[in-house]
Amino acid sequence: MIIPEPFRLLTSLLAVAGFIGANAAYLVWVERKAAAWFQRRAGPTEVGWGGLLQPLADAIKLMSKQIIVPPGTDRLLFCLAPVLIMVPAAMCFAVLPFSAALVPRDINVSLLMVFAFGSLNVIAVMLAGWSSRNKYAIISAARVVSQNVAYEIPMLLVVITVLMVSRTMNLTEIVAKQAGGFWHWNVFNLAANPLMPVTFVIFFICMLAETNRAPFDMAEAESELVAGVFTEYAGMGFGVFFMAEYANIVAGCAMATILFLGGWHSPIGLWPGVWWFLLKMYFLIFTVIWVRWTFPRTQFYGLLNLSWKILIPLSLFTLVLTSGLLKIFGR
Amino acid sequence: MxxxxxxxxxxxxxxxxxxxxxxxxxxxxxxxxxxxxxxxxxxxxxxxxxxxxxxxxxxxxxxxxxxxxxxxxxxxxxxxxxxxxxxEPRPDKPTGRSILWWLGAIVVSGAIFWSVARLGLMGNWPTPAIDRKDGSVHDIGVALLTTYSLAFEVISLVLMVAILGAVAIARSGRHHE
Incomplete structure (x- = not known):
């Protein structure tokens, strides 16, 4: 049966919206439970069995709260910022291949699409910080920009390395080229570049920084900047920022899975399918949470030094190494 | 479709x-x-x-x-x-001089708009003979390094001039202090 394209797109849109909503709601629960586990507490237990209904209760609470727009703010931009942060995060999901057939829109430049829309979230955070007219928010926004600009460079360099190995910008094809056992995955593709595992680690670190997660959570440094750019937001405006943060984490981990861990392919060649993709993606998401509750926040200049003095030279080196090896041994 | x-x-x-x-x-x-x-x-x-x-x-x-x-x-x-x-400070009251500047700006931008629109509508544009297979890495790489390599290099020259200009302006600003 052939479904007309517009209906298929509409279905994909609803599915993506549902996936993002469910993930944002339940990753908060997972995060709180995991944090409690790392700190030997119980975490949320009151609402539902094991606190499973806690996200719903939180959503109702956030939606019933009054949205306060402080005087002196740029009202239009203040209200627009949560929308502007959510939309690009959702756009990335339009091209992510969950399995060979399960991709909302299979375009030739899907890799570029994810990074193009991924680069928009900085602007939304900045507008949020600027329009709040709050000193903590502005300091936080300025930090976020320098952080994101610094980490976008090694991330894109690393992605170019993968791009040169795969010779395509189509995410579905990138995954298709990693078929047949875990030794074919890009992360273990040592023939193309012996430093490929290092490349994966660089990508993961940059992903943590780009999504403003601890130890790089300069956007919302609770102990020093109240709540950073989110200080003036109340109710669902605040909630949307959190949904966007989790949507970005899911998109980032999905990209790491697609680019390095073989997407929907099984490590041993058995039963390839969307479940492998989800398994790898959720393992990475768990790692993100694990890192957050294990490492303390870095200092700001430590963060910039890490990017400019270590990650950028290293990713440049892997880029040159890969192109050299491809030139010598390629084809 | x-x-x-x-x-x-x-x-x-x-x-x-x-x-x-x-x-x-x-x-x-x-x-x-x-x-x-x-x-x-x-x-x-x-x-x-x-x-x-x-x-x-x-x-x-x-x-x-x-x-x-x-x-x-x-x-x-x-x-x-x-x-x-x-x-930002409130904009100043328009004086005779600023109205003159306004008029000049309107004339210049109107002329640019008119000529670009005329060029776009009346110009004898060549239709591309082949459908360019835009999108794949290979095609873009070939296009940038062969057909359009001169344009590519000229653009990088423009960027270098822009960077040098920024450095020059920043330096002169420092001398004034």
Whole structure:
């Protein structure tokens, strides 16, 4: 049966919206439970069995709260910022291949699409910080920009390395080229570049920084900047920022899975399918949470030094190494 | 694309939406008095332009427009704005001199608009003989390094001049202190 394209797109849109909503709601629960586990507490237990209904209760609470727009703010931009942060995060999901057939829109430049829309979230955070007219928010926004600009460079360099190995910008094809056992995955593709595992680690670190997660959570440094750019937001405006943060984490981990861990392919060649993709993606998401509750926040200049003095030279080196090896041994 | 009711009109509607976005963004960028909103207008116009590139069968260019013009250029501009005074002074009362400047600006921009529009509508544009297979890495690489290598190098020269200009301005600003 052939479904007309517009209906298929509409279905994909609803599915993506549902996936993002469910993930944002339940990753908060997972995060709180995991944090409690790392700190030997119980975490949320009151609402539902094991606190499973806690996200719903939180959503109702956030939606019933009054949205306060402080005087002196740029009202239009203040209200627009949560929308502007959510939309690009959702756009990335339009091209992510969950399995060979399960991709909302299979375009030739899907890799570029994810990074193009991924680069928009900085602007939304900045507008949020600027329009709040709050000193903590502005300091936080300025930090976020320098952080994101610094980490976008090694991330894109690393992605170019993968791009040169795969010779395509189509995410579905990138995954298709990693078929047949875990030794074919890009992360273990040592023939193309012996430093490929290092490349994966660089990508993961940059992903943590780009999504403003601890130890790089300069956007919302609770102990020093109240709540950073989110200080003036109340109710669902605040909630949307959190949904966007989790949507970005899911998109980032999905990209790491697609680019390095073989997407929907099984490590041993058995039963390839969307479940492998989800398994790898959720393992990475768990790692993100694990890192957050294990490492303390870095200092700001430590963060910039890490990017400019270590990650950028290293990713440049892997880029040159890969192109050299491809030139010598390629084809 | 399979048969879908009013597909043509849907596509035309989306095209008009992008045109409207571009125009609205540009108007906002020029006419608003708050500089941060001008930057947002610029970003909006870039999104509209990206959509128009998509309609010209060039998704690669469309996404590059977003990545570079919004993700890099607008971010840099906003960052510069953040370092400035948060409360812009009220615009001055128009004096005779400023009205003269206004008129001059309107004449020049009107002339540019007229000539570009005339060129676009009347110009004898060559139609591309082959459908360029825009999108794959291979095609883009070949195009940039063979057919368009001169344009590519000239653009990088322009960028270098811009960087040198920025350095020169920054240095002279430091001497005045």
């Amino acid at each position: 399979s048969a879908f009711p009013a597909a043509d009109r849907l596509v035309a509607g989306i095209f008009l939406l992008f045109v409207a976005t571009t125009v609205a963004g540009s108007v906002l960028a020029v006419f608003t008095t708050r500089i941060i909103r001008s930057v947002c207008g610029l970003a909006l116009a870039s999104i509209g332009l990206a959509g128009l590139y998509y309609f010209l069968h060039s998704p690669f260019l469309a996404l590059m427009e977003i990545l570079i013009y919004i993700g890099a250029v607008c971010v840099t501009i906003i960052f510069a704005v953040m370092l400035a005074e948060p409360d």
